[in-house]
Amino acid sequence: PFNLVPSSATEGDSAIIVSSGVSRLYAEEAIGIVGDRSLSLLGLVTIYPLPKTTIQSLLRNHSTILFVEEVDAFLEDGVRGLASILGMQARMFGKRTGTVPAWGEMNTDIVLQAIRDLIHIDVAPRDDDYEEERSAAEKLLIPRPLTFCPGCTHRNVYWALRKVKRRLGGALIVAGDIGCYSLGVFYDHAMDTMQSMGSGIGVAGGLGVLTRLGLSTNVVAVAGDSTFFHACIPGLINARHNNANLTFIILDNQTTAMTGFQPHPGTHTEDDGLAQVSIEEVVRSIGVDRLARVDGTDIPTLIDTFHNVVTTDGFKVVIVDSICQLRERRIAGTADETQPVIVRPDLCKGDSCRICVSQYSCTALSWDRERSKAFVLQDQCVGCGSCIDVCPHDAIQRRLTD
Ligand code: SF4
Ligand code: SF4
Known part of the structure; x- marks a missing residue:
């Protein structure tokens, strides 16, 4: 009942778009622009398992199927597989045929182009001003790399790791995974590897064993608190078991920030029915050679702690x-x-400096081109004060108030 099955799906239309999620909205918009009633849409909400009866009906009544979806060709592969099992045929197009791009975000223009190329429906042109307005809107976007929020302590962690790496003559590899802290990849490549949740401790666990075979690089893994509970514990136990020589840095901000602040087992809770699980106790129960705890707002201590721990042999957190x-x-x-x-x-x-804007790069720090001086964007600054420790000339200070 959740799937958007067009009445025409059982009436013998020749062409249909199959879509789900946000891509379905683009498909709906494109169909609205085309305005051809012979083109219909099957919008799937329950996609696993695929609704077999609906797909059977789809294959029976449509000779041409266009799949509009993001990420993997999930619907396309599923329907192709089902068609093969059922011995049914249709002309199917999507990511596998290159009709829509295999990667990147979907949009209405991509769907319109696919309709134009494939189904040969005469697409009504966009409004005359459309291209002009679109490129004008694009110019309003400020090109800048993905980065941390103003005052985010993850920036401080990578700033400290960069300093330590420099002190060690580059002999430091940082393996990370998925979370806000993945942005370390863009922070002057402070994170060297990033695959999937839990991959950092897994990769570091392997590298940490290789140090016994002569690998001279210091090995660090980075993960957030939510990812720790979600995907790191097996890798951590395995690394302990193998006596991997590594430092595992856990960025505990008490939430799952990247995906909307969902709580996790380590989040502080007022609910009597829930128990907060301590990351530190979990780590201690696995057994570490050394465990340190440090305040993410204190950059000098972060640098010293990381340097001391990373350069000590053993399994450390x-x-x-x-x-x-x-x-x-x-x-x-x-x-x-x-x-x-x-x-x-x-x-x-x-x-002659620009360290705060070009290297530390809090987005609340900006540059006055006329005066060639840094300044703080007060509407973005959260007043964390981390940049005070970053400026080597004591130019960043708290404004004293009465
Ligand atoms: S505020 Fe400090 S770090 Fe930033 S450019 Fe000026 S002297 Fe350099
Ligand atoms: S105090 Fe400094 S580091 Fe913190 S948000 Fe403001 S400009 Fe950024």
Whole structure:
């Protein structure tokens, strides 16, 4: 009952689009623009397992099927497989045939192009101003790399790891995985590997064993608290079992920030029916040669702790008490009233430095081109004060108020 099955699906239309999720909205919009009633849409909500009877009806009544979906060719492969098992045939097009791109995001224009190329329906042209307005809107976008939120302590962790790597002459490899902290990949390549949730400790576990065979690089794995509970514990136990020589850094910001602040077993809870599971106790129960705990807002201590732990042999864990600024300010509403952080132009070294904007790169720090000085965007700054430790010339300070 959840699937959007067009009445025409059983009436013998020649062409149909099969779609699900957000792609379905693009398909709906494209069909609306085309305005050809012989083209219909099967919008699937329950996609696993595929609704066999509906697909059977689809194959019986349509000679041409276009699959509109993002990521994998899941619907396309499933329907092709079902058609093969049922001995039914139709002309099927999608990612597998190159009719729509195999990667990247779907949009209405891609669907329209596929309809135009494939089904030979005379697509009504877009509004005359469409292209002009689209390229004007595109120019409004500011090109910038993906990065952390202002005041995110993950930035501090990678800043510290970069410093440590430099101290070690580059002899540091950081294996990570999926979460907000994946952005370390874009932070001057502070994260070297990133595959899937839990992959960081798995990769580091392997590299940490290779150090016994002569690998001289220091090995670090990075994961968030939610990922720790979700996917890291087997890899951690395995690394312990193999006596891997590594440092596992757990960024504990008490939430699943990347996907919408879902709680996890380690999240503080007021619910009497739930128990908060301590990451530290889990780690200690597995057995570590060394465990350190450090405040993610304290950059000098982060650098010293990472350096000391990473350069000590053994199976080590560092838990970083991190702060998700979005959670603090939007969800918990517990933001302290802090004194604003400013850049003192008289102390800022200008173009000869630029460390705060070009290397540390908090997005609340900007550059005054006319004066060649850094300044703080007060509407974005959360007042965390981390950048104060980053400026080597003490130009970033808290503004003293009465
Ligand atoms: S790090 Fe300090 S001195 Fe350097 S540009 Fe930024 S504010 Fe100026
Ligand atoms: S205090 Fe500094 S690091 Fe923190 S949000 Fe403001 S500009 Fe960014």
